[in-house]
Amino acid sequence: MRLAQIAAELDLQPRSAQASLERAVTGGHVGDLLSAVMAQAKPGQVWVTVQVHPNIVAVAVLLGLAGIIVAANGEPEAGTLARAEAEGVPILCTGLGAFEVAGRLYELGVR
Amino acid sequence: MRCAGPGDDAERRVSETAAPELVMGYPVLGGAFLMAGRAAIGVKQALEAAGLEQGLVRRAGICAYEAEMNIVIYGRSGTLTVELYPTEVRIIAQDRGPGIPDVAEALRPGFSTASEKVRGLGFGAGMGLPNMQRHADRLHIETVLGMGTRVVMHFTRQAREDDAAGADCGGA
Numbered sequence: 001m002r003l004a005q006i007a008a009e010l011d012l013q014p015r016s017a018q019a020s021l022e023r024a025v026t027g028g029h030v031g032d033l034l035s036a037v038m039a040q041a042k043p044g045q046v047w048v049t050v051q052v053h054p055n056i057v058a059v060a061v062l063l064g065l066a067g068i069i070v071a072a073n074g075e076p077e078a079g080t081l082a083r084a085e086a087e088g089v090p091i092l093c094t095g096l097g098a099f100e101v102a103g104r105l106y107e108l109g110v111r
Numbered sequence: 112m113r114c115a116g117p118g119d120d121a122e123r124r125v126s127e128t129a130a131p132e133l134v135m136g137y138p139v140l141g142g143a144f145l146m147a148g149r150a151a152i153g154v155k156q157a158l159e160a161a162g163l164e165q166g167l168v169r170r171a172g173i174c175a176y177e178a179e180m181n182i183v184i185y186g187r188s189g190t191l192t193v194e195l196y197p198t199e200v201r202i203i204a205q206d207r208g209p210g211i212p213d214v215a216e217a218l219r220p221g222f223s224t225a226s227e228k229v230r231g232l233g234f235g236a237g238m239g240l241p242n243m244q245r246h247a248d249r250l251h252i253e254t255v256l257g258m259g260t261r262v263v264m265h266f267t268r269q270a271r272e273d274d275a276a277g278a279d280c281g282g283a
Contacts, residue, residue, distance in 0.1 A: 034180075049233075055234075
């Protein structure tokens with residue numbers, strides 16, 4: 001499944017690197033503790049978090065993640081979006097909570 | 112304090128006396144959370160450019176990131192250096208900082224002295240050094256209170272099971 005399809009199905013708001021929304025998503029990871037994400041998330045996954053600071057972009061780049069979904073009405077900092085744009089990391093925002101985003105992704109077949 | 116993982120002493124001596132094929136250094140500034148992660152990304156990109164296997168690059172990237180974050184969180188300044196040898200990759204994190212009073216305790220998963228502010232950003236959960244220990248083939252820590260800490264992480268340039276798998280490094 002492509003990130004763009006997920007964005008459409010969950011009504012996510014793309015906020016950066018929209019040229020990269022055609023990336024394939026191979027799974028998902030939910031978490032806000034960056035070291036736990038570093039240890040457990042895998043390349044190609046979409047990451048659901050409530051963290052909004054610029055370091056989430058570094059985590060996504062280092063892990064080769066497909067993109068980041070910022071849940072629960074989180075508003076990425078300007079520095080986060082600028083860095084995401086520069087690194088080509090799609091950030092998508094939603095008012096849905098992380099639990100619901102994960103459930104919806106699972107229903108879509110992102111496992 | 113020296114904390115060694117699995118490894119062969121003879122091989123280590125040979126590797127450590129050879130000149131590295133490549134040395135790249137990246138500055139890290141303590142407290143600079145907005146810039147944090149750039150050094151680790153530089154390390155990862157250097158290893159990718161050198162054509163190293165994907166799994167090793169991933170493990171080294173995780174370790175470089177954790178080491179960089181420790182300098183950002185605890186140090187005043189420091190450097191990440193990546194050295195490429197015929198038989199191994201070495202990442203050296205050197206900082207000017209407070210030093211680690213009890214290395215064994217710092218290696219215990221969940222132990223952290225990070226501030227509440229830092230924890231609120233998702234750092235300082237006591238997983239940094241354990242993550243480094245898990246993903247490096249060997250880890251050495253030298254620390255002097257009031258002066259700083261030097262962490263040397265070794266990655267053997269031959270396929271580990273998770274290198275061959277390419278991506279799966281498991282949880283800490």
